[in-house]
Amino acid sequence: MTPAPEIPPPADHTAVIQLLDRVIAQTVAPAAVTVDRESTFPAASVQALAEAGLGGLLMPPSLGGRGTSTATYAEALSRIAAACGSTSTVYMTQMHCAHPIHLQGRPDQHEAWIPAICRGTAIGAIALTEPEAGSDVASMRTTARREGDSYVINGEKTFISNGDVADVIVLFATVDPSLGKDGITAFLVDTARTEGLEVGRPMKKLGQKGASTVTLGFQECRIPADARLGAEGEGYPLLLRSVTKSRISAAAQGIGFAQGAFDATVHYCAERDLLSSRTRSAQDIQFELARLRAEIAAGRSMLKEVCDLVDASGEDPTAEVSMVKMHCTTLGVRVASACVELLGDDGDRDDIGAERRLRDGKITEIYDGTNQVQSMLVARDIRLSVTP
Numbered sequence: 001m002t003p004a005p006e007i008p009p010p011a012d013h014t015a016v017i018q019l020l021d022r023v024i025a026q027t028v029a030p031a032a033v034t035v036d037r038e039s040t041f042p043a044a045s046v047q048a049l050a051e052a053g054l055g056g057l058l059m060p061p062s063l064g065g066r067g068t069s070t071a072t073y074a075e076a077l078s079r080i081a082a083a084c085g086s087t088s089t090v091y092m093t094q095m096h097c098a099h100p101i102h103l104q105g106r107p108d109q110h111e112a113w114i115p116a117i118c119r120g121t122a123i124g125a126i127a128l129t130e131p132e133a134g135s136d137v138a139s140m141r142t143t144a145r146r147e148g149d150s151y152v153i154n155g156e157k158t159f160i161s162n163g164d165v166a167d168v169i170v171l172f173a174t175v176d177p178s179l180g181k182d183g184i185t186a187f188l189v190d191t192a193r194t195e196g197l198e199v200g201r202p203m204k205k206l207g208q209k210g211a212s213t214v215t216l217g218f219q220e221c222r223i224p225a226d227a228r229l230g231a232e233g234e235g236y237p238l239l240l241r242s243v244t245k246s247r248i249s250a251a252a253q254g255i256g257f258a259q260g261a262f263d264a265t266v267h268y269c270a271e272r273d274l275l276s277s278r279t280r281s282a283q284d285i286q287f288e289l290a291r292l293r294a295e296i297a298a299g300r301s302m303l304k305e306v307c308d309l310v311d312a313s314g315e316d317p318t319a320e321v322s323m324v325k326m327h328c329t330t331l332g333v334r335v336a337s338a339c340v341e342l343l344g345d346d347g348d349r350d351d352i353g354a355e356r357r358l359r360d361g362k363i364t365e366i367y368d369g370t371n372q373v374q375s376m377l378v379a380r381d382i383r384l385s386v387t388p
Contacts, residue, residue: 013068013069013071013072013075016054016057016066016068016072016076017072017075017076017079019052019053019054020049020052020054020076020079020080021079022052023048023049023052023054024079024080024083026048027044027045027048028042028045028048028049028080028083028084028087029083029084031044031045031084031087032083032084032086032087032353032356033350033351033353033356035084035086035087035209035210036084036085036086036207036209036210036350036356037350038210039202039209039210040210041086041090041165041210041211041212042084042086042087042090042210042211045084045087046087046090046091046094046120047120049080049087049091049120050118050119050120050121051119051120053066054066054076055091055094055117055118055119055120056094056095056098056114056117056118057072057073057076057095058070058073058095058098058099058245059095059098059102059114059117059118060102063102063110063111063114063115063118064114064115064118064119065098065114065118069307069308069311070245070248070307070308070310070311071303071304071307071308071311073095073248073252073307074248074249074251074252074303074304074307075252075304077091077092077249077252077253077256078252078253078255078256078259078300078303079256079259080256081252081253081255081256081257081260081360082256082257082259082260082263082357083256083260084210085207085208085211085253085256085257085356085357085360085361086208086209086210086211086360087210087211088253088256089161089208089211089253090123090161090162090210090211092246092249092252092253093124093125093126093161093162093211094117094120094123094124094162095245095249096124096126096242096245096246096249097113097117097124097125097126097162097166097168097169097170098113098114098117098118098124099242099245100126100170100186100229100238100239100241100242101113101114101170101188101229102114103238103241103242104186104229104230104234104238105188105229109188109229113168113188116167117168122167122168123162123165123166123167123168124162124166124167124168124169124170125160125161125162125163125166125168125169125170126160126161126169126170126172126242127157127160127163127169127170127171127172127189127216128140128157128172128239129157129158129159129160130142130155130156130157130158131156131158131215137172137181137184137236137239138180138181138184138236139180140155140172140173140174140177140184141155141174141177142154142155142156142157142171142172142173142174142218143155143173143174143175143177144173144174144175144185144187145175146175146225147222148225149224149225150222150223150224150225151187151222151223151224151225151227151228152220152221152222153171153173153187153189153196153218153220153221153222153223154218154219154220154221155173155217155218156215156216156217156218157171157215157216157218158215158216159203159213159215159367160213160214160215160216161211161212161213162211162212163199163200163212163213163214163215163216164199164200164201164202164212164214165212166191167190167191167192168188168189168190168191169188169189169191169216170186170187170188170189170229171186171187171188171189171218172184172185172186172187172235172239173185173187173235175232175233179233181236182233182236183232183233184233184235184236184239185228185229185230185231185232185233185234185235186228186229186230186234186235186238186239187223187227187228187229188223188227188228188229189221189223189227190223190227194221194222194223195221195222196218196219196220196221196222197216197217197218197221198216198217198218198219199214199215199216199217200214200215200216200217201214202214205363206359206362206363207356207358207359207360207361207362207363208359208360208363240316241316243368243369244310244316244318244321246368247321247322247324247325247368247369247374248303248306248307248310248321248324248325249368250325250328250329250364250367250368251303251306251324251325251327251328251329252303252328253329253332253360253361253364254299254328254329254330254331254332254333254361254364255296255299255300255303255328255331255332256332257332257333257335257336257357257358257360257361257364258292258295258296258299258331258332258334258335258336258357258361259296260336260353260357261335261336261339261340261353261354261357261358262289262292262293262296262335262339264339264352264353264354264357265289265339265342265343265352265354266289268343268346268352269285269289269342274286275289285342288338288342289342292335292338292339295331295334295335296331296335299327299328299331302323302324302327302328303324303328306320306321306323306324318377318381319377319378319381322369322374322375322377322378322381323374323378325368325369325371325374326371326374326375326378329361329364329365329371330365330371332357332361332364333358333361333362333364333365336354336355336357336358336361337358339354339357339358340354340355340358
């Protein structure tokens with residue numbers, strides 16, 4: 001049995017990344033192909049990361065996290081994504097669930113869920129998207145009706161990562177649809193204690209096949225009133241604060257998928273002596289790899305800069321976060337696609353891995369706010385920044 005790795009000090013970026021790389025090499029990467037081929041939930045990989053003290057990098061040490069910077073979290077997630085896209089999505093969804101609880105939960109709600117999420121003994125999910133609402137969260141129709149010391153939930157959520165395995169769900173619902181965004185309220189749903197929660201079968205997907213995605217139905221689900229996160233109507237501001245981290249997560253995945261496809265292609269070329277050959281065809285490949293390497297490095301630098309800005313600013317830099325999400329997710333798809341083309345006839349072989357990163361990467365352009373939505377937010381910021 002491999003001895004448990006030593007957990008690094010909370011803020012030591014280098015030590016965290018070195019430990020992470022060991023866990024990836026020992027557990028995450030070896031399981032990645034099987035996770036993808038068999039659509040297997042990557043429980044062992046997620047648990048290995050949690051047992052190494054890497055399950056809640058952004059959470060404070062007092063709640064079982066590491067208290068790292070956003071840049072360290074993003075770098076860690078990009079490396080997990082480079083190895084296994086499914087594991088990276090489950091891993092980041094854990095953080096996406098813990099983050100709003102930490103932002104707006106009471107101390108007892110913190111203690112009930114955040115340490116367990118960090119340890120990997122609880123799986124979290126966040127339920128926002130609806131079949132008819134999509135990115136227009138103000139028009140959500142899942143309702144929370146107050147009845148005495150309870151709320152009764154009715155509605156449907158879709159494309160919910162971890163939804164079928166979650167122990168706790170951060171649910172966004174409206175207490176009054178006529179109020180628009182001002183009616184949106186957040187709740188904690190303890191799945192083991194909630195009757196009337198209907199979980200759909202995992203969806204068949206292009207990529208990230210081991211990261212389960214389901215529809216959730218709420219039929220007269222009664223939850224305690226003290227399961228509410230904050231006051232009624234405070235869900236929309238919480239949502240806006242939460243998506244900063246989720247969009248950075250998607251950007252980090254984009255960098256990871258680009259790096260994973262690039263590494264797989266370089267390994268393939270090295271085995272065939274295409275990196276040192278002076279033939280015209282080999283040099284064309286070398287030049288293209290050089291260009292892709294530079295693109296990845298530039299994207300990684302952009303991601304770090306935005307992460308540092310998020311940590312340094314008192315307010316979330318919406319335009320910058322939208323730009324990095326848009327740029328890095330597109331970069332992931334573009335680089336992975338270029339790598340598949342460089343591999344020629346072998347480009348679609350699943351044992352090489354470039355095609356897996358391409359499939360895994362495509363959805364990052366869609367979730368956590370489509371890249372069209374990110375373009376709208378950036379364009380709005382351009383208009384606001386123009387001096388008459």
